Amino acid sequence: MSSYTIKPLDDTPQICRALGELLVETVANGGSVSFMHPLPLDEACSFWKDSLGAAARGERIVLGAFDGETLIGTVTLLLKLPPNQPHRAEIAKMMTRLSHRNRGVATALMRAAEQLAIDHGRTLLVLDTAEEDGAAPLYERLGFRLTGIIPDYALKPHGGLTGTLIYWKKIGAA
Numbered sequence: 001m002s003s004y005t006i007k008p009l010d011d012t013p014q015i016c017r018a019l020g021e022l023l024v025e026t027v028a029n030g031g032s033v034s035f036m037h038p039l040p041l042d043e044a045c046s047f048w049k050d051s052l053g054a055a056a057r058g059e060r061i062v063l064g065a066f067d068g069e070t071l072i073g074t075v076t077l078l079l080k081l082p083p084n085q086p087h088r089a090e091i092a093k094m095m096t097r098l099s100h101r102n103r104g105v106a107t108a109l110m111r112a113a114e115q116l117a118i119d120h121g122r123t124l125l126v127l128d129t130a131e132e133d134g135a136a137p138l139y140e141r142l143g144f145r146l147t148g149i150i151p152d153y154a155l156k157p158h159g160g161l162t163g164t165l166i167y168w169k170k171i172g173a174a
Contacts, residue, residue: 004105005066006112009074011052015064018071019052020045026095027157032130033093037157051076051093061116065096065105072100075109077116089117091127094135106135110142118172125171131163132156144169 009015023044027035035044048062055062059080065073073096077089091113096105117125129135131149140146144167153164 004072004108006063006108007066008055009052009062009064011049011056015071016045016048016052017041019048019062019064019074022071022074022095022097023047023093025098029098030133030157031095032132032134032154032156032162033095034154035157036155039157054080061113062093063109063112063116065100065109067100072097073105073109075106075113077113079120079122087122088124088126089120089122091125094127106138107142110138114142114169114171121172123170123172125169127167128153128164129167130154130156131165133162134165136165136167139167142169 020041023033023035024039024041026033027037027039051060051062054060061077061079063075063077064071075094076092078092079089081088081090094106094109114125127139127144129139147166147168149163149165151163152161154162156162
C-alpha cells in the first residue's frame with residue numbers, strides 16, 4: 001500500500017476543477033453518487049463549489065487524497081445535522097480515481113474521516129452505498145455494520161434502479 005497525503009480541501013478553482021473531474025469520472029463509470037450520466041463538468045464543479053462553501057462554514061469537511069500534486073480521491077464528512085443528532089456524522093461522496101483503486105486510498109480517506117468525526121465529538125458514523133457496485137466490502141472491512149437494504153432507492157447513473165445499503169459504526173468514547 002502506498003502512502004498518500006490526506007487533507008481538508010479549500011475552495012480554490014484548481015481544487016473545484018479536480019473534484020469536478022473526479023465526480024464526472026466516477027459517474028461515467030457507474031458510481032452512484034447522486035448524479036446521472038452524462039454529467040457536465042460545469043455542473044460537477046458547481047456542486048463542489050457549494051460543498052466547499054458548506055465546509056468553510058463548518059457544516060462539513062471535504063477531504064482529499066493526493067498522490068503528489070494530483071487529487072486521487074475524496075470523501076465528505078457531514079457534520080451539520082438536526083439538533084437531536086449532535087452525536088453523529090455522516091459519510092458522503094466517497095470517490096477514488098479509477099487509476100488508483102485497490103491501492104488503499106479509500107481506506108486512508110475513511111480512517112481520516114473517522115478520526116475527524118471523533119475529534120468533533122461524534123460517537124456514531126452512518127453512510128449508505130449502492131446495493132449494486134457499491135463499496136459495501138470496504139465499509140464492512142472498516143467495521144461498519146449493515147442495518148438494512150432499501151430496494152429501488154435511486155437511479156443508477158446510466159439508468160435503472162438500485163437499492164441502497166444503510167451502514168453504521170460506533171466510534172470514539174460512548
